[in-house]
Amino acid sequence: MVSKTEVRQQIEELNLNRVGRVLGRREINELPRILLEHEHIEGLVYGRYRNRHGVVVATDQRLIFLEKGLISLFVESFDYNQITSLRFETGLLFGAVEIISIGSEGRISGVDKTQILPFVEKIRRHLKQKVEEVKQGSGDSDDYLDELERLARLKEQGILTHDELNEQKKRILKEKKAV
Structure with a gap:
């Protein structure tokens, strides 16, 4: 108090x-x-x-x-x-x-x-x-599954729109394939 x-x-x-x-x-x-x-x-x-x-x-x-x-x-x-x-x-x-x-x-x-x-x-x-904080967190994660879960929580909280979530998911999966 x-x-x-x-x-x-x-x-x-x-x-x-x-x-x-x-x-x-x-x-x-x-x-x-x-x-x-x-x-x-x-x-x-x-x-x-x-x-x-x-x-x-x-x-x-x-x-x-x-x-x-x-x-x-x-x-x-x-x-x-x-x-x-x-x-x-x-x-x-x-x-x-x-x-x-x-x-x-x-x-x-x-x-x-x-x-x-x-x-x-x-x-x-x-x-x-x-x-x-959302933008910074999206590039720092080594584990893409944790990153996808975090993004889903942000969408549920209303911080990300549906389109922003999909855009970030595509980016993460593309980075995962490149590695």
């Missing part, structure tokens, strides 16, 4: 606007109980998700939507490995972020438009890192 002091320090480092910190204060107070050990907050925005008002937190491991009511708590998280698409839009004052993941999709609306792009960039960086 992450301490309250660590959460406060991480929130301060984000330089959030006062509105987001005031509106999301109950949710921010719950973060020490929600975050995993060694999980680090990288971004936070206030918005609406499924008719709930709360904060969306980008950590180094996942996205978390959190709404703290007077006696209730709602938490939904999106693992970066499961996210297949990310979209955003802005209007005059507010905007929205749309997250599409395996088996789920979510739209966070009512987000301060000045915070959307920096927040989305933090998420994109993690998604890009996952793609790079």
